[in-house]
Amino acid sequence: xxxxxxxxxxxxxxxxxxxxxxxxxxxxxxxxxxxxxxxxxxxxxxxxxxxxxxxxxxxxxxxxxxxxxxxxxxxxxxxxxxxxxxxxxxxxxxxxxxxxxxxxxxxxxxxxxxxxxxxxxxxxxxxxxxxxxxxxxxxxxxxxxxxxxxxxxxxxxx
Amino acid sequence: xxxxxxxxxxxxxxxxxxxxxxxxxxxxxxxxxxxxxxxxxxxxxxxxxxxxxxxxxxxxxxxxxxxxxxxxxxxxxxxxxxxxxxxxxxxxxxxxxxxxxxxxxxxxxxxxxxxxxxxxxxxxxxxxxxxxxxxxxxxxxxxxxxxxxxxxxxxxxx
Amino acid sequence: xxxxxxxxxxxxxxxxxxxxxxxxxxxxxxxxxxxxxxxxxxxxxxxxxxxxxxxxxxxxxxxxxxxxxxxxxxxxxxxxxxxxxxxxxxxxxxxxxxxxxxxxxxxxxxxxxxxxxxxxxxxxxxxxxxxxxxxxxxxxxxxxxxxxxxxxxxxxxx
Numbered sequence: 156x157x158x159x160x161x162x163x164x165x166x167x168x169x170x171x172x173x174x175x176x177x178x179x180x181x182x183x184x185x186x187x188x189x190x191x192x193x194x195x196x197x198x199x200x201x202x203x204x205x206x207x208x209x210x211x212x213x214x215x216x217x218x219x220x221x222x223x224x225x226x227x228x229x230x231x232x233x234x235x236x237x238x239x240x241x242x243x244x245x246x247x248x249x250x251x252x253x254x255x256x257x258x259x260x261x262x263x264x265x266x267x268x269x270x271x272x273x274x275x276x277x278x279x280x281x282x283x284x285x286x287x288x289x290x291x292x293x294x295x296x297x298x299x300x301x302x303x304x305x306x307x308x309x310x311x312x313x
Numbered sequence: 314x315x316x317x318x319x320x321x322x323x324x325x326x327x328x329x330x331x332x333x334x335x336x337x338x339x340x341x342x343x344x345x346x347x348x349x350x351x352x353x354x355x356x357x358x359x360x361x362x363x364x365x366x367x368x369x370x371x372x373x374x375x376x377x378x379x380x381x382x383x384x385x386x387x388x389x390x391x392x393x394x395x396x397x398x399x400x401x402x403x404x405x406x407x408x409x410x411x412x413x414x415x416x417x418x419x420x421x422x423x424x425x426x427x428x429x430x431x432x433x434x435x436x437x438x439x440x441x442x443x444x445x446x447x448x449x450x451x452x453x454x455x456x457x458x459x460x461x462x463x464x465x466x467x468x469x470x471x
Numbered sequence: 472x473x474x475x476x477x478x479x480x481x482x483x484x485x486x487x488x489x490x491x492x493x494x495x496x497x498x499x500x501x502x503x504x505x506x507x508x509x510x511x512x513x514x515x516x517x518x519x520x521x522x523x524x525x526x527x528x529x530x531x532x533x534x535x536x537x538x539x540x541x542x543x544x545x546x547x548x549x550x551x552x553x554x555x556x557x558x559x560x561x562x563x564x565x566x567x568x569x570x571x572x573x574x575x576x577x578x579x580x581x582x583x584x585x586x587x588x589x590x591x592x593x594x595x596x597x598x599x600x601x602x603x604x605x606x607x608x609x610x611x612x613x614x615x616x617x618x619x620x621x622x623x624x625x626x627x628x629x
Contacts, residue, residue: 161620164469166333168392171512175482178592182613196329197392215402222393234484234513235538244531248596276336280406297340304319304467309620311480311628312333312469322627324491326550354487355550373560380551434494438564455498462625470627
Protein backbone atom coordinates (compact mmCIF):
# COMPACT_ATOMS: atom_id res chain seq x y z
CA UNK A 156 0.00 0.00 0.00
CA UNK A 157 1.16 3.49 -0.74
CA UNK A 158 0.69 6.23 1.76
CA UNK A 159 0.72 8.58 -1.11
CA UNK A 160 -2.85 8.37 -2.27
CA UNK A 161 -6.31 9.42 -1.16
CA UNK A 162 -9.82 8.51 -2.25
CA UNK A 163 -13.02 10.45 -1.60
CA UNK A 164 -16.55 9.29 -2.29
CA UNK A 165 -18.68 12.38 -2.84
CA UNK A 166 -22.21 11.14 -2.15
CA UNK A 167 -23.59 14.50 -1.08
CA UNK A 168 -24.82 17.17 -3.44
CA UNK A 169 -24.65 19.90 -0.80
CA UNK A 170 -22.51 22.95 -1.56
CA UNK A 171 -20.75 22.93 1.79
CA UNK A 172 -19.96 19.21 1.77
CA UNK A 173 -18.77 19.35 -1.85
CA UNK A 174 -16.53 22.29 -0.92
CA UNK A 175 -15.10 20.38 2.06
CA UNK A 176 -14.42 17.40 -0.21
CA UNK A 177 -12.75 19.48 -2.91
CA UNK A 178 -10.64 21.42 -0.40
CA UNK A 179 -9.34 18.13 1.02
CA UNK A 180 -8.85 16.65 -2.49
CA UNK A 181 -7.00 19.65 -3.91
CA UNK A 182 -4.97 20.02 -0.71
CA UNK A 183 -3.88 16.38 -0.90
CA UNK A 184 -3.10 16.66 -4.63
CA UNK A 185 -1.06 19.82 -4.01
CA UNK A 186 0.99 17.83 -1.47
CA UNK A 187 1.81 15.35 -4.21
CA UNK A 188 -0.76 12.68 -3.50
CA UNK A 189 -2.64 10.71 -6.13
CA UNK A 190 -6.29 11.57 -5.47
CA UNK A 191 -9.38 9.78 -6.75
CA UNK A 192 -12.84 11.32 -6.34
CA UNK A 193 -15.84 9.05 -6.92
CA UNK A 194 -19.02 11.09 -7.46
CA UNK A 195 -22.12 9.08 -6.66
CA UNK A 196 -25.86 9.73 -6.09
CA UNK A 197 -26.47 13.44 -5.31
CA UNK A 198 -22.77 14.17 -5.73
CA UNK A 199 -23.33 13.71 -9.47
CA UNK A 200 -25.09 17.09 -9.44
CA UNK A 201 -21.70 18.72 -8.86
CA UNK A 202 -20.66 17.32 -12.25
CA UNK A 203 -23.76 18.47 -14.14
CA UNK A 204 -23.37 21.03 -16.90
CA UNK A 205 -25.10 24.29 -16.07
CA UNK A 206 -26.85 24.52 -19.42
CA UNK A 207 -29.90 22.41 -20.26
CA UNK A 208 -29.12 19.27 -22.28
CA UNK A 209 -31.88 17.70 -24.35
CA UNK A 210 -32.29 14.02 -23.44
CA UNK A 211 -34.70 11.18 -23.91
CA UNK A 212 -35.98 10.08 -20.50
CA UNK A 213 -38.78 8.31 -18.72
CA UNK A 214 -41.20 10.37 -16.63
CA UNK A 215 -39.53 9.48 -13.32
CA UNK A 216 -36.06 10.24 -14.74
CA UNK A 217 -37.41 13.58 -15.99
CA UNK A 218 -38.73 14.32 -12.47
CA UNK A 219 -35.29 13.64 -10.96
CA UNK A 220 -33.75 15.88 -13.64
CA UNK A 221 -36.07 18.78 -12.81
CA UNK A 222 -35.74 18.39 -9.06
CA UNK A 223 -31.95 18.14 -8.93
CA UNK A 224 -29.62 21.17 -9.13
CA UNK A 225 -27.61 21.63 -12.30
CA UNK A 226 -23.93 22.20 -11.40
CA UNK A 227 -22.01 23.87 -8.56
CA UNK A 228 -23.81 27.24 -8.76
CA UNK A 229 -27.22 25.74 -8.00
CA UNK A 230 -26.38 23.62 -4.97
CA UNK A 231 -27.87 24.32 -1.54
CA UNK A 232 -26.12 23.91 1.81
CA UNK A 233 -26.64 20.94 4.14
CA UNK A 234 -27.66 23.10 7.06
CA UNK A 235 -29.64 26.34 7.39
CA UNK A 236 -30.29 26.48 3.66
CA UNK A 237 -33.72 28.15 4.07
CA UNK A 238 -34.59 27.92 0.38
CA UNK A 239 -31.12 29.02 -0.73
CA UNK A 240 -30.46 31.79 1.83
CA UNK A 241 -27.69 29.81 3.55
CA UNK A 242 -25.98 29.04 0.22
CA UNK A 243 -26.28 32.70 -0.81
CA UNK A 244 -24.80 33.87 2.52
CA UNK A 245 -21.91 31.43 2.25
CA UNK A 246 -21.10 32.42 -1.33
CA UNK A 247 -21.35 36.12 -0.43
CA UNK A 248 -18.83 35.79 2.42
CA UNK A 249 -16.51 33.62 0.33
CA UNK A 250 -16.47 36.15 -2.49
CA UNK A 251 -15.72 39.00 -0.11
CA UNK A 252 -12.87 37.04 1.50
CA UNK A 253 -11.49 35.75 -1.80
CA UNK A 254 -12.07 32.12 -0.91
CA UNK A 255 -12.18 29.82 -3.97
CA UNK A 256 -15.67 28.91 -5.16
CA UNK A 257 -16.70 25.31 -5.76
CA UNK A 258 -16.39 25.93 -9.49
CA UNK A 259 -12.80 27.16 -9.04
CA UNK A 260 -11.99 24.23 -6.74
CA UNK A 261 -13.22 21.83 -9.45
CA UNK A 262 -10.91 23.51 -11.96
CA UNK A 263 -7.97 23.31 -9.54
CA UNK A 264 -8.73 19.64 -8.96
CA UNK A 265 -8.49 18.97 -12.67
CA UNK A 266 -5.28 20.98 -13.04
CA UNK A 267 -3.77 18.91 -10.22
CA UNK A 268 -4.80 15.67 -11.98
CA UNK A 269 -7.33 14.59 -9.40
CA UNK A 270 -9.05 11.61 -11.01
CA UNK A 271 -12.76 12.38 -11.33
CA UNK A 272 -15.05 9.38 -11.70
CA UNK A 273 -18.83 9.48 -12.09
CA UNK A 274 -20.55 6.41 -10.64
CA UNK A 275 -22.19 4.63 -13.56
CA UNK A 276 -24.74 2.80 -11.43
CA UNK A 277 -26.13 5.89 -9.71
CA UNK A 278 -26.26 7.67 -13.08
CA UNK A 279 -28.52 4.80 -14.09
CA UNK A 280 -30.66 5.10 -10.93
CA UNK A 281 -31.10 8.88 -11.30
CA UNK A 282 -31.40 8.72 -15.11
CA UNK A 283 -28.39 11.00 -15.68
CA UNK A 284 -26.69 10.66 -19.10
CA UNK A 285 -23.03 11.29 -20.00
CA UNK A 286 -24.10 14.24 -22.18
CA UNK A 287 -25.39 16.05 -19.08
CA UNK A 288 -22.08 15.85 -17.21
CA UNK A 289 -18.96 17.97 -17.70
CA UNK A 290 -16.34 16.74 -20.15
CA UNK A 291 -13.09 15.01 -19.35
CA UNK A 292 -14.27 12.71 -16.58
CA UNK A 293 -14.32 8.93 -16.27
CA UNK A 294 -17.32 6.64 -15.86
CA UNK A 295 -16.95 3.57 -13.70
CA UNK A 296 -18.45 1.42 -11.00
CA UNK A 297 -17.72 0.49 -7.42
CA UNK A 298 -15.00 -1.99 -8.41
CA UNK A 299 -12.89 0.82 -9.87
CA UNK A 300 -13.41 2.85 -6.71
CA UNK A 301 -12.45 -0.11 -4.50
CA UNK A 302 -9.30 -0.77 -6.56
CA UNK A 303 -8.22 2.83 -5.86
CA UNK A 304 -8.75 2.36 -2.11
CA UNK A 305 -6.39 -0.63 -2.17
CA UNK A 306 -3.50 1.74 -2.67
CA UNK A 307 -4.63 4.34 -0.19
CA UNK A 308 -4.64 4.78 3.59
CA UNK A 309 -6.84 7.90 3.42
CA UNK A 310 -10.37 7.12 2.26
CA UNK A 311 -13.35 9.34 3.05
CA UNK A 312 -17.10 9.15 2.41
CA UNK A 313 -18.63 12.62 2.24
CA UNK B 314 -2.11 -4.06 8.93
CA UNK B 315 -3.81 -6.00 6.22
CA UNK B 316 -4.90 -4.26 3.10
CA UNK B 317 -7.46 -6.92 2.76
CA UNK B 318 -10.17 -5.59 5.00
CA UNK B 319 -12.71 -2.78 5.14
CA UNK B 320 -14.90 -1.34 7.86
CA UNK B 321 -18.02 0.79 7.44
CA UNK B 322 -19.91 2.60 10.15
CA UNK B 323 -23.51 2.96 8.99
CA UNK B 324 -24.82 5.84 11.10
CA UNK B 325 -27.45 6.94 8.61
CA UNK B 326 -30.90 5.41 8.28
CA UNK B 327 -31.49 6.89 4.82
CA UNK B 328 -32.29 4.47 2.00
CA UNK B 329 -29.78 5.99 -0.41
CA UNK B 330 -26.91 6.13 2.08
CA UNK B 331 -27.62 2.59 3.28
CA UNK B 332 -27.61 1.45 -0.35
CA UNK B 333 -24.28 3.19 -1.02
CA UNK B 334 -22.82 1.54 2.08
CA UNK B 335 -24.09 -1.92 1.16
CA UNK B 336 -22.92 -1.60 -2.46
CA UNK B 337 -19.41 -0.74 -1.24
CA UNK B 338 -19.52 -3.49 1.42
CA UNK B 339 -20.74 -6.23 -0.92
CA UNK B 340 -18.35 -5.07 -3.66
CA UNK B 341 -15.40 -5.26 -1.28
CA UNK B 342 -16.51 -8.67 0.04
CA UNK B 343 -16.90 -9.97 -3.53
CA UNK B 344 -13.28 -8.92 -4.16
CA UNK B 345 -12.22 -11.13 -1.26
CA UNK B 346 -11.98 -8.54 1.49
CA UNK B 347 -13.00 -9.11 5.09
CA UNK B 348 -15.73 -6.50 5.65
CA UNK B 349 -17.18 -5.31 8.97
CA UNK B 350 -20.30 -3.14 9.08
CA UNK B 351 -21.08 -1.36 12.34
CA UNK B 352 -24.71 -0.19 12.43
CA UNK B 353 -25.22 2.65 14.87
CA UNK B 354 -27.90 5.27 15.69
CA UNK B 355 -30.36 5.61 12.75
CA UNK B 356 -28.50 2.91 10.82
CA UNK B 357 -30.04 0.44 13.28
CA UNK B 358 -33.34 0.97 11.48
CA UNK B 359 -31.89 -0.94 8.51
CA UNK B 360 -31.63 -3.96 10.82
CA UNK B 361 -35.17 -3.72 12.22
CA UNK B 362 -37.59 -6.55 11.49
CA UNK B 363 -40.49 -5.41 9.34
CA UNK B 364 -43.10 -6.97 11.59
CA UNK B 365 -44.12 -5.39 14.90
CA UNK B 366 -42.40 -6.89 17.93
CA UNK B 367 -44.06 -6.56 21.33
CA UNK B 368 -41.65 -4.97 23.82
CA UNK B 369 -41.64 -3.38 27.24
CA UNK B 370 -40.48 0.23 26.90
CA UNK B 371 -40.56 3.63 28.55
CA UNK B 372 -42.65 6.38 26.97
CA UNK B 373 -39.67 8.04 25.27
CA UNK B 374 -38.39 4.72 23.94
CA UNK B 375 -41.89 4.01 22.64
CA UNK B 376 -41.89 7.40 20.87
CA UNK B 377 -38.57 6.59 19.16
CA UNK B 378 -39.99 3.21 18.16
CA UNK B 379 -43.07 4.77 16.55
CA UNK B 380 -41.14 7.54 14.81
CA UNK B 381 -38.41 5.36 13.31
CA UNK B 382 -38.85 3.27 10.14
CA UNK B 383 -39.04 -0.50 10.51
CA UNK B 384 -36.59 -2.14 8.09
CA UNK B 385 -35.25 -1.40 4.57
CA UNK B 386 -38.65 -1.01 2.90
CA UNK B 387 -39.71 1.88 5.11
CA UNK B 388 -36.61 4.10 4.84
CA UNK B 389 -36.73 7.54 3.22
CA UNK B 390 -33.99 9.12 1.10
CA UNK B 391 -31.55 11.78 2.40
CA UNK B 392 -32.48 14.27 -0.28
CA UNK B 393 -35.72 15.18 -2.04
CA UNK B 394 -37.71 12.67 0.01
CA UNK B 395 -40.90 14.79 -0.03
CA UNK B 396 -42.79 12.52 2.34
CA UNK B 397 -41.59 9.36 0.62
CA UNK B 398 -41.90 10.46 -3.04
CA UNK B 399 -38.12 10.42 -3.58
CA UNK B 400 -37.78 6.95 -2.04
CA UNK B 401 -40.70 5.72 -4.17
CA UNK B 402 -39.15 7.17 -7.34
CA UNK B 403 -35.78 5.63 -6.57
CA UNK B 404 -37.25 2.21 -5.89
CA UNK B 405 -39.40 2.41 -9.04
CA UNK B 406 -36.39 3.13 -11.28
CA UNK B 407 -34.28 0.47 -9.57
CA UNK B 408 -36.96 -2.16 -10.07
CA UNK B 409 -37.33 -1.27 -13.75
CA UNK B 410 -33.56 -1.44 -14.29
CA UNK B 411 -33.10 -4.61 -12.25
CA UNK B 412 -30.85 -2.95 -9.68
CA UNK B 413 -30.65 -4.84 -6.39
CA UNK B 414 -32.88 -3.51 -3.61
CA UNK B 415 -31.51 -2.73 -0.15
CA UNK B 416 -33.15 -5.89 1.11
CA UNK B 417 -31.36 -7.94 -1.55
CA UNK B 418 -28.06 -6.17 -0.84
CA UNK B 419 -28.41 -7.10 2.84
CA UNK B 420 -28.91 -10.74 1.85
CA UNK B 421 -25.88 -10.62 -0.45
CA UNK B 422 -23.82 -9.08 2.36
CA UNK B 423 -24.69 -11.99 4.61
CA UNK B 424 -23.97 -14.58 1.91
CA UNK B 425 -20.55 -12.98 1.42
CA UNK B 426 -19.87 -13.16 5.17
CA UNK B 427 -19.88 -9.42 5.80
CA UNK B 428 -19.76 -9.13 9.57
CA UNK B 429 -22.85 -7.23 10.73
CA UNK B 430 -22.63 -5.61 14.16
CA UNK B 431 -25.37 -3.62 15.89
CA UNK B 432 -24.01 -0.93 18.19
CA UNK B 433 -25.13 -1.89 21.70
CA UNK B 434 -24.83 1.64 23.09
CA UNK B 435 -27.05 3.28 20.50
CA UNK B 436 -29.59 0.44 20.89
CA UNK B 437 -29.67 1.52 24.52
CA UNK B 438 -30.08 5.22 23.63
CA UNK B 439 -32.89 4.57 21.15
CA UNK B 440 -34.47 1.85 23.28
CA UNK B 441 -34.12 -0.84 20.60
CA UNK B 442 -34.10 -4.45 21.83
CA UNK B 443 -32.40 -7.48 20.25
CA UNK B 444 -35.82 -9.01 19.57
CA UNK B 445 -36.63 -6.14 17.20
CA UNK B 446 -33.56 -6.69 15.01
CA UNK B 447 -33.02 -9.34 12.35
CA UNK B 448 -31.43 -12.61 13.37
CA UNK B 449 -27.83 -13.69 12.90
CA UNK B 450 -26.10 -10.42 13.75
CA UNK B 451 -23.62 -9.51 16.47
CA UNK B 452 -24.03 -6.98 19.27
CA UNK B 453 -20.99 -5.02 20.35
CA UNK B 454 -19.57 -1.64 21.26
CA UNK B 455 -17.10 0.85 19.86
CA UNK B 456 -14.10 -1.18 21.08
CA UNK B 457 -15.04 -4.07 18.80
CA UNK B 458 -15.44 -1.65 15.89
CA UNK B 459 -12.07 -0.04 16.60
CA UNK B 460 -10.36 -3.42 16.79
CA UNK B 461 -11.63 -4.16 13.28
CA UNK B 462 -10.23 -0.86 11.97
CA UNK B 463 -6.78 -1.84 13.25
CA UNK B 464 -6.56 -4.40 10.48
CA UNK B 465 -7.99 -2.21 7.76
CA UNK B 466 -6.81 0.63 5.54
CA UNK B 467 -10.32 1.32 4.23
CA UNK B 468 -12.64 2.72 6.88
CA UNK B 469 -15.74 4.76 6.08
CA UNK B 470 -18.38 6.59 8.13
CA UNK B 471 -21.67 6.80 6.27
CA UNK C 472 2.56 4.80 8.48
CA UNK C 473 1.56 4.01 12.02
CA UNK C 474 -1.44 1.91 12.75
CA UNK C 475 -1.61 3.67 16.00
CA UNK C 476 -3.38 6.85 15.01
CA UNK C 477 -6.82 8.04 13.92
CA UNK C 478 -8.15 11.24 12.40
CA UNK C 479 -11.74 12.45 12.34
CA UNK C 480 -13.10 15.41 10.42
CA UNK C 481 -16.18 16.64 12.27
CA UNK C 482 -18.06 18.58 9.59
CA UNK C 483 -21.50 18.07 11.11
CA UNK C 484 -22.96 20.17 13.88
CA UNK C 485 -25.63 17.60 14.75
CA UNK C 486 -25.73 16.32 18.32
CA UNK C 487 -25.97 12.66 17.32
CA UNK C 488 -23.14 12.82 14.76
CA UNK C 489 -20.91 14.78 17.13
CA UNK C 490 -21.59 12.16 19.80
CA UNK C 491 -20.73 9.33 17.40
CA UNK C 492 -17.50 11.12 16.49
CA UNK C 493 -16.51 11.75 20.09
CA UNK C 494 -17.34 8.19 21.17
CA UNK C 495 -15.06 6.85 18.43
CA UNK C 496 -12.35 9.43 19.22
CA UNK C 497 -12.34 8.83 22.96
CA UNK C 498 -12.57 5.06 22.43
CA UNK C 499 -9.53 5.14 20.15
CA UNK C 500 -7.60 7.40 22.52
CA UNK C 501 -8.43 5.11 25.45
CA UNK C 502 -6.93 2.23 23.44
CA UNK C 503 -3.68 4.20 23.21
CA UNK C 504 -4.09 5.73 19.77
CA UNK C 505 -3.02 9.25 18.84
CA UNK C 506 -6.27 10.90 17.75
CA UNK C 507 -6.72 14.15 15.82
CA UNK C 508 -10.14 15.77 15.45
CA UNK C 509 -10.51 18.48 12.82
CA UNK C 510 -13.66 20.56 13.44
CA UNK C 511 -14.85 22.28 10.28
CA UNK C 512 -17.99 24.09 9.03
CA UNK C 513 -20.98 23.26 11.29
CA UNK C 514 -18.77 21.10 13.49
CA UNK C 515 -17.28 24.36 14.79
CA UNK C 516 -20.53 24.89 16.71
CA UNK C 517 -19.52 22.03 19.00
CA UNK C 518 -16.53 24.17 20.00
CA UNK C 519 -18.49 27.37 20.63
CA UNK C 520 -18.62 28.76 24.15
CA UNK C 521 -22.11 28.66 25.60
CA UNK C 522 -22.03 32.26 26.77
CA UNK C 523 -22.42 35.17 24.36
CA UNK C 524 -19.13 36.75 23.25
CA UNK C 525 -19.13 40.33 21.98
CA UNK C 526 -17.57 40.51 18.53
CA UNK C 527 -17.24 42.90 15.62
CA UNK C 528 -18.88 41.30 12.56
CA UNK C 529 -20.45 42.05 9.21
CA UNK C 530 -24.19 41.65 8.82
CA UNK C 531 -23.92 38.22 7.14
CA UNK C 532 -21.46 36.98 9.78
CA UNK C 533 -23.88 38.22 12.46
CA UNK C 534 -26.69 36.27 10.77
CA UNK C 535 -24.62 33.07 10.82
CA UNK C 536 -23.82 33.74 14.48
CA UNK C 537 -27.50 34.10 15.42
CA UNK C 538 -28.62 31.10 13.37
CA UNK C 539 -26.00 28.65 14.60
CA UNK C 540 -26.21 26.82 17.94
CA UNK C 541 -23.80 27.86 20.69
CA UNK C 542 -22.05 24.78 22.09
CA UNK C 543 -22.98 21.12 22.74
CA UNK C 544 -26.15 21.83 24.75
CA UNK C 545 -27.84 23.69 21.89
CA UNK C 546 -27.28 21.22 19.03
CA UNK C 547 -30.17 19.46 17.31
CA UNK C 548 -30.17 15.89 16.00
CA UNK C 549 -29.70 14.96 12.32
CA UNK C 550 -32.94 13.04 12.14
CA UNK C 551 -36.39 13.48 13.72
CA UNK C 552 -35.33 16.69 15.45
CA UNK C 553 -38.82 18.23 15.22
CA UNK C 554 -37.73 21.60 16.54
CA UNK C 555 -35.59 20.09 19.26
CA UNK C 556 -37.90 17.28 20.40
CA UNK C 557 -35.56 14.56 19.10
CA UNK C 558 -32.53 16.13 20.81
CA UNK C 559 -34.54 16.48 24.04
CA UNK C 560 -35.67 12.82 23.86
CA UNK C 561 -32.12 11.62 23.23
CA UNK C 562 -30.67 13.62 26.10
CA UNK C 563 -33.46 12.48 28.41
CA UNK C 564 -32.77 8.79 27.72
CA UNK C 565 -29.01 9.28 27.98
CA UNK C 566 -29.33 10.95 31.35
CA UNK C 567 -31.57 8.19 32.67
CA UNK C 568 -29.15 5.51 31.45
CA UNK C 569 -26.05 7.34 32.65
CA UNK C 570 -24.59 7.66 29.16
CA UNK C 571 -21.96 10.42 28.86
CA UNK C 572 -23.24 13.70 27.42
CA UNK C 573 -21.49 15.41 24.51
CA UNK C 574 -20.07 17.92 26.98
CA UNK C 575 -18.61 15.11 29.09
CA UNK C 576 -17.25 13.35 26.00
CA UNK C 577 -15.45 16.56 25.01
CA UNK C 578 -13.87 16.72 28.46
CA UNK C 579 -12.81 13.08 28.24
CA UNK C 580 -11.32 13.74 24.80
CA UNK C 581 -9.17 16.50 26.25
CA UNK C 582 -8.11 14.40 29.24
CA UNK C 583 -7.04 11.66 26.80
CA UNK C 584 -5.01 14.19 24.77
CA UNK C 585 -7.15 14.04 21.65
CA UNK C 586 -5.80 16.85 19.48
CA UNK C 587 -8.62 19.30 18.80
CA UNK C 588 -8.16 21.54 15.77
CA UNK C 589 -10.59 24.22 14.57
CA UNK C 590 -10.49 24.72 10.80
CA UNK C 591 -9.26 28.28 10.25
CA UNK C 592 -10.75 28.58 6.77
CA UNK C 593 -14.28 27.65 7.77
CA UNK C 594 -14.04 29.97 10.78
CA UNK C 595 -13.37 32.65 8.19
CA UNK C 596 -16.34 31.57 6.02
CA UNK C 597 -18.76 31.48 8.95
CA UNK C 598 -17.27 34.56 10.61
CA UNK C 599 -16.39 32.73 13.83
CA UNK C 600 -13.61 34.28 15.93
CA UNK C 601 -11.17 32.54 18.29
CA UNK C 602 -12.75 34.36 21.24
CA UNK C 603 -16.03 32.53 20.59
CA UNK C 604 -14.48 29.06 20.81
CA UNK C 605 -13.47 27.10 23.91
CA UNK C 606 -9.92 27.49 25.20
CA UNK C 607 -7.01 25.13 24.70
CA UNK C 608 -7.60 24.15 21.08
CA UNK C 609 -5.47 24.61 17.97
CA UNK C 610 -6.25 26.59 14.84
CA UNK C 611 -5.03 25.26 11.52
CA UNK C 612 -5.88 24.51 7.92
CA UNK C 613 -6.34 21.49 5.69
CA UNK C 614 -2.58 20.94 5.34
CA UNK C 615 -2.26 20.25 9.06
CA UNK C 616 -5.20 17.84 8.85
CA UNK C 617 -3.68 16.06 5.85
CA UNK C 618 -0.30 15.74 7.58
CA UNK C 619 -2.07 13.92 10.43
CA UNK C 620 -3.73 11.49 8.00
CA UNK C 621 -0.30 10.54 6.64
CA UNK C 622 0.39 8.68 9.84
CA UNK C 623 -3.01 7.09 10.16
CA UNK C 624 -4.88 4.16 8.62
CA UNK C 625 -8.17 5.17 10.26
CA UNK C 626 -9.57 8.42 8.87
CA UNK C 627 -13.25 9.33 9.05
CA UNK C 628 -15.39 12.22 7.77
CA UNK C 629 -18.44 12.76 9.94
